[in-house]
Amino acid sequence: MMKKRVIAIGLDAADYRVMEKWMDQGHLKNLSQLRSEGAYGHLTNTVTYCDQVRETSITERLWANTWTGCTSNKTGYWGIEKFYPETYDMSLDIRGAYDFKEYPPFYGLMEDRRVILFDLLSASLYDKVNGLQVLGWGGHFPATDNCSSPPELLPEIIQKYGEHPVFYKDAGFWWDKEYEEWVEKGIKDAVATRSEIIRDLMKRQDWDLFLTTFGETHSAGHNFWYLSQSDHPLYDHFRSDNDPAKDPMLACYEAVDQAVGEILAEAPEDAYVFVYAVHGIAANNTDLFSLVFLPELLYRFSFPGKVALAPGKSGDAPPPIITDASLPWPVEILKTTTMANPTLMQRLVKKLVPGLFSRLWPEPQLTDMSKLEGSSANLNWMPGMWYRSAWPQMKAFALPAFSDGHIRINLEGREKDGIVKHSEYDALCEEITQFLYRVKDARTGEPIVDEVVRTRRSPADNDPKLPDSDLVVLWKPGISDVVDSPDCGRIGPVVYDRTGGHYLSRGFLMAKGPGITPGSSIPDGQAVDIAPTIMKLMDVEIPSHFDGKPISLVKAESYIGV
Known part of the structure; x- marks a missing residue:
């Protein structure tokens, strides 16, 4: 049987409500085309506290859930902050990815499949991955080390393409207009370079699974929400004209949309395509x-x-x-x-x-x-x-x-x-x-x-x-x-900090490939469902310890006109 290939592109903290509005207005043409040519649905993530199921939206937690197919209740990984009761100290490990010691990443459970990973969030290198792993080239505080397997690969990429221009530098303040101009340009430049690196890696060896994420959508949301979305109290003071040409958040998303189009244009025609976000973002409270x-x-x-x-x-x-x-x-x-x-x-x-x-x-x-x-x-x-x-x-x-x-x-x-x-x-x-x-x-x-x-x-x-x-x-x-x-x-009153950042449990999934009905809807799922869904499409056995379940894609019903 011919092995099935999947390319999965994560958009960190990309909010589907904003994206759907922009797509309906004629923006994000590549993502809009992917939505119409494949299946589309929403993700809503939950966690259990004392048998009470509640929505959750912590970035590091949800990406770890995505890779392991397990909830935080099972892994015990809740985030990068840690409290020490014996001293009343706190720590914040900005590279504190889940270590995969108890629950491995799903892509490490398919030893007969060739894998390429680039810039996953909240992930560690895993020695049973059959292929290339590159972590920590860029992203918005991606909770991972700067490393690769083989170890010389990341330094080679940096030497050839340069460092990510805003890596660990995108946490400025909305009242610093020089910073905002600089970070917008840096985000766009990073997206363009990321597209080049991904397309380079796609050609380096045959692969069955290619996983990557764009952290730049996260950076754009933090920095530019108040210049884009009218629900922020600062919007009326700085963007009362509502001119799309002055929307830096949209401009950054358009850059990501262009990069996605470039990547998919060079992807194998028979590959399943996933574009997804495990959570969204909103006006930051x-x-x-x-x-x-x-x-x-x-x-x-x-x-x-x-x-x-x-x-x-x-x-x-x-x-x-x-x-x-x-x-x-x-x-x-x-x-x-x-x-x-x-x-x-x-x-x-x-x-x-x-x-x-x-x-x-x-x-x-x-x-x-x-x-x-x-x-x-x-x-x-x-x-x-x-x-x-x-x-x-x-x-x-x-x-x-x-x-x-x-x-x-x-x-x-x-x-x-x-x-x-x-x-x-x-x-x-x-x-x-x-x-x-x-x-x-x-x-x-x-x-x-x-x-x-x-x-x-x-x-x-x-x-x-x-x-x-x-x-x-x-x-x-x-x-x-x-x-x-x-x-x-x-x-109060006190000064607003980052204008975007009230993370929401709402994510989304777009999927296109053989047997997936164009213009169809898919049942709502969760981040933990991404791993078993990909494994099912690739005909790889799904581990019994997974909390996630495969999302039905092939027999989806049409959502157009509903």
């Missing part, structure tokens, strides 16, 4: 909700009447959003702290009578970001880490996170200086949950929390495959820079 508001809310919860950051007066009409920021975002947030803005009396007492200062203001002060040490040092830009010195005295605190909010209970016997007894755990979790449900967007009056979910059935549950957090906060879709709590007052 989580950088403020999870990194700023949640840590401050829990600080005020633990120290009633005390404020560490961004004080405001509840009930007053909020001032206009901040559009004139000039300093790096962490410094803009730091400017709002009581550490940065002590009263005249506090300054005098601290200088003249330090012992009296600690008696008059006994609550823990925020940690100076320059004084974070050890594994926590590379997180010093995250406002949640500035509370670290207070964590031992807090009932619960926020773990720095990029998407959902994560809360750790300061549990006696688990944390080094835990203060919450096991008998108090359930009641405290419920108290915090209700406390957060009462927090509202100060501009709209709407609640900001959708749900608070527990990750453990009991405080004694120390399964190492559980996430570090005890509570996960799922935010409502709205975006705001200022919130009100009837219990602890107002926080």
Whole structure:
């Protein structure tokens, strides 16, 4: 039997709602053609917390799920952040891919198939892959090492094509217009070079499976959402004309669309083609909700009447959003702290009578970001880490996170200086949950929390495959820079960070090839379904340990006109 070939192209954080709108407007012509010539459907990812199935959208987690065909509940891989209860330290490993030691990547389970991998996200080299592996040439913080197999291949590619122009450099600020011009050009240049490298690798040896990802869609979403999509509050200040010619996010996606067309033009005609995203992106509320508001809310919860950051007066009409920021975002947030803005009396007492200062203001002060040490040092830009010195005295605190909010209970016997007894755990979790449900967007009056979910059935549950957090906060879709709590007052306004980044569980899959009906729809699936779907098309046995199931492609029903 003739072996079937697959080329699968991932578009990191490419949002299908935005792409569908653009395709319907006549943009993204190659992707639009692929959609009409093949099958198309959506992906919606879930995770289970204490038997409760909830949507999830963490980038590193979902890419690891894609390669292993397993959920995070099975692998225990939840992301690149790690909390150490014995020291109250945190680490953030930007190269912290899943190691594949317990659950191998699906492409390493087909030893009789020849494979080429280029720039997969959240992946490690795997020694049983029959073919070429290149990781870490570029992408938006792809959670992988810069490496290849054979080891000389990546250096050869860099020597021939150059380094990725914005690799680890695409995390600037929307108020820096020189940066925005530079990063847009860099993204487009990176896409063009990526297309060249992929087409080069396709010709180097025969292959049955070619896997690659474009991280540039992720970079474009972070940087340019507010110049592209009108649902961001900054849009009206900078893009009121709604001229597509001034949409840098669309321009970057068009570059990716052109590259996809170039790659597929040189792909074997009989190959199955996959283009997919495992999650989407939207107007970014989580950088403020999870990194700023949640840590401050829990600080005020633990120290009633005390404020560490961004004080405001509840009930007053909020001032206009901040559009004139000039300093790096962490410094803009730091400017709002009581550490940065002590009263005249506090300054005098601290200088003249330090012992009296600690008696008059006994609550823990925020940690100076320059004084974070050890594994926590590379997180010093995250406002949640500035509370670290207070964590031992807090009932619960926020773990720095990029998407959902994560809360750790300061549990006696688990944390080094835990203060919450096991008998108090359930009641405290419920108290915090209700406390957060009462927090509202100060501009709209709407609640900001959708749900608070527990990750453990009991405080004694120390399964190492559980996430570090005890509570996960799922935010409502709205975006705001200022919130009100009837219990602890107002926080904000504060400066918006990355304008795109509220990751959504929504992904998509386009597939074309022999037996796939043109213009057809496919059942909704998940990231874990990508691996078994590819393996089924290639007539490779699907492992029994997979959580994912093959998505039906060949017998899809037409979606056109529905």
